[in-house]
Every structure is written in C-alpha cells, then in structure tokens.
Amino acid sequence: MSKLVIVGTVAFDAIETPFGKTDKILGGAATYIGLAASQFNADGAIVSVVGGDFPEEYIAMLKNNNLDVSGLEVIKEGKTFFWSGKYRNDMNSRDTLATELNVLENFQPKVPENYTGAEVVMLGNLHPLVQLSVIEQMDSPKLIVLDTMNFWMDNALAELKEVIAKVDVITINDEEARQLTGEYSLVVAAQKIREMGPKYVVIKKGEHGALLFHNDDVFFAPALPLEEVFDPTGAGDTFAGGFTGYLAKTADYSFENMKNAIIYGSALASFCVEKFGTERLEGLTKKEVHQRLKQFQSLTQFDIELT
Numbered sequence: 001m002s003k004l005v006i007v008g009t010v011a012f013d014a015i016e017t018p019f020g021k022t023d024k025i026l027g028g029a030a031t032y033i034g035l036a037a038s039q040f041n042a043d044g045a046i047v048s049v050v051g052g053d054f055p056e057e058y059i060a061m062l063k064n065n066n067l068d069v070s071g072l073e074v075i076k077e078g079k080t081f082f083w084s085g086k087y088r089n090d091m092n093s094r095d096t097l098a099t100e101l102n103v104l105e106n107f108q109p110k111v112p113e114n115y116t117g118a119e120v121v122m123l124g125n126l127h128p129l130v131q132l133s134v135i136e137q138m139d140s141p142k143l144i145v146l147d148t149m150n151f152w153m154d155n156a157l158a159e160l161k162e163v164i165a166k167v168d169v170i171t172i173n174d175e176e177a178r179q180l181t182g183e184y185s186l187v188v189a190a191q192k193i194r195e196m197g198p199k200y201v202v203i204k205k206g207e208h209g210a211l212l213f214h215n216d217d218v219f220f221a222p223a224l225p226l227e228e229v230f231d232p233t234g235a236g237d238t239f240a241g242g243f244t245g246y247l248a249k250t251a252d253y254s255f256e257n258m259k260n261a262i263i264y265g266s267a268l269a270s271f272c273v274e275k276f277g278t279e280r281l282e283g284l285t286k287k288e289v290h291q292r293l294k295q296f297q298s299l300t301q302f303d304i305e306l307t
Helices: 029-040 056-064 102-106 128-137 150-155 157-164 174-181 186-195 235-250 255-272 286-300
Strands: 003-007 011-017 025-027 043-051 067-075 082-087 094-100 120-123 143-147 169-173 200-204 210-214 217-221
Touching: 003 029, 003 128, 003 235, 011 094, 025 029, 029 043, 029 056, 029 067, 029 235, 029 255, 043 102, 043 235, 056 067, 120 128, 120 235, 128 157, 143 235, 150 157, 150 174, 169 174, 169 235, 174 186, 174 200, 186 200, 186 210, 200 235, 200 255, 210 255, 217 255, 235 255, 255 286
Parallel strands: 003 043, 003 120, 011 082, 043 067, 120 143, 143 169, 169 200
Antiparallel strands: 011 025, 082 094, 200 210, 210 217
16 A cells, blocks of 8 residues: 555535536545545545635545545635536536635645655646645655646646656646647657656546557546436546555556556546535445446456457
8 A cells, every 4th residue: 555645626616517506515636536546545645725714524524534634734814716617518618607716826735744755646737836846845756647737738838848757647638638749649649748758648538538558558448428427527536536546555556557547547537427526426435436347347348259
C-alpha cells in the first residue's frame, strides 16, 4: 500500500441538467478524487482550501471515508470556491453560469509533513503553478499523475508545459489532447504529449471510454452503457481517483497494471453520474463496485477464432 497525495478543489457546485437542478452541493476535483480513491482503502491525504462557510459535516464525511484532511486549510473569514453550470440535452456540453474563486484565488498548498514522502501524487485540475508547488514539496514520488483542462492551455500554456515535463501520467480528454498538440489523430497526439515528458498518456472520451498510451502500446477501456445519466459533473475526477487509488493500493506502476487501474477508474466514474454531485459515491459499497466490474468484464471479454 502506497501513500497518496490528492491536490485539487474542495468546493460548492450548483448544477442543472435535463433531469433537474440543485442548490449548493458538495463538489470539487479533490472531493471526487478522494472519495473514489477511498474505495481502495488508500492512505490518502487531501490538500486543498475551503472557507468558513464549509460545513463541518462535509469534513466529517471525508474523514469517515478514511481521508486525511490535515492538508485541508480552512480560512474562517473566507468563502469556499463555487461553480455553477448548466448541461445541455446531450449531457456532454455545458455552460458555466458562475465561477467564484474566493479562497482559491490565493491558495498556496501545504502538503502535510507525514505525506511529503508519499509514493503517488494526484494533481487535480488547478493552476499549473499550484500543481508545480506541490511537486516541489514532495520527496521523489514514484508516480505523479496530472489532470488539466483547456482553460490552462489558453491562459497558462508555458507553466502547464513545465508541469507536464515533470509528471509520469497525464489525463486529459480528446478535445484537450488535440488542442495541446494541434493533431487530430489521438494516436499522434498521445505520441507528441509523451515527447513533452509523461511516460503514460490517458485520453478520456466521456461516454466512449478511455485510451491509455505507453511507448508503442495502446489500451482501450469502454465506458459502461447506462440507461440514465443524471449528472456528469466530477466523472473525470472520479475516474482519476479510481485510477490512482488502485495504483496506490497495488504499488505496481507498470503498463499492465495501469490497464486494471483504467477499468477501476471507469467503473467508479459510471457510479458518479447516476446521481447529482458526490451523493452516489458517498454511500458506495465494495460489493456494488465488484458487481459493476463484473459488468465491465462481460462487456469486454469475448472468444474469437482466428484463422
């Protein structure tokens, strides 16, 4: 079992989809990543910041999921990061209605001393300079995973490339991979991204699954076809949490084991979208995860007679 450091937002979200809408609910990249990683009993610490308006019950819930919150800074006089969005009918595109950085604006992450030697670091979507400051606090981790988005490609590309050069794995979606490299082919895009530094590239394709690239090897994991998708918010972060949580648990960072990690991440992401916010993840049982993994197995296994 490896220690896991999770860096990202702990936030409030207000979400509207074709299936309904919410008031302020718990959200944030680090929250989704942490809850997904907790399925593997990983020794994980969340490094983030919230305001004095953040309910104690949410912090207690994170603790109850075996997440260390000593790196979760509470600024009593400040307000927690808030995001509001509305999804269109296809559930793949959305409009941001409000973004209030609040305490996140001046966030300077502090990794707890007993986690600076952690083997696995999961850098959730944040400003590249914040991600870089976390890397600089760590003592030679065995695996650094980076998640980022097109906003940083538009507004902090030089800093983002500096971070990319220092990580082992990058997870981005297909649109972002194309933007980052200027290549339409995801195979060529992944090759160009690996030339920037990462050994492994994970390209997420939403409801169409995920691709893992390493040297000349490619692995594809489908997304589970679901009857209903209530809220896609946090699905990518949940995927990243399942991916890194499994790797931290097994302490095996080979390409072959990353295939398993991709499947675990995809399975957990399929739960996330079934309810609004973190609700589905909070009460998720290991039995449910096991049953979902069996569904993935039946979806992808087949016998074929080759002649």
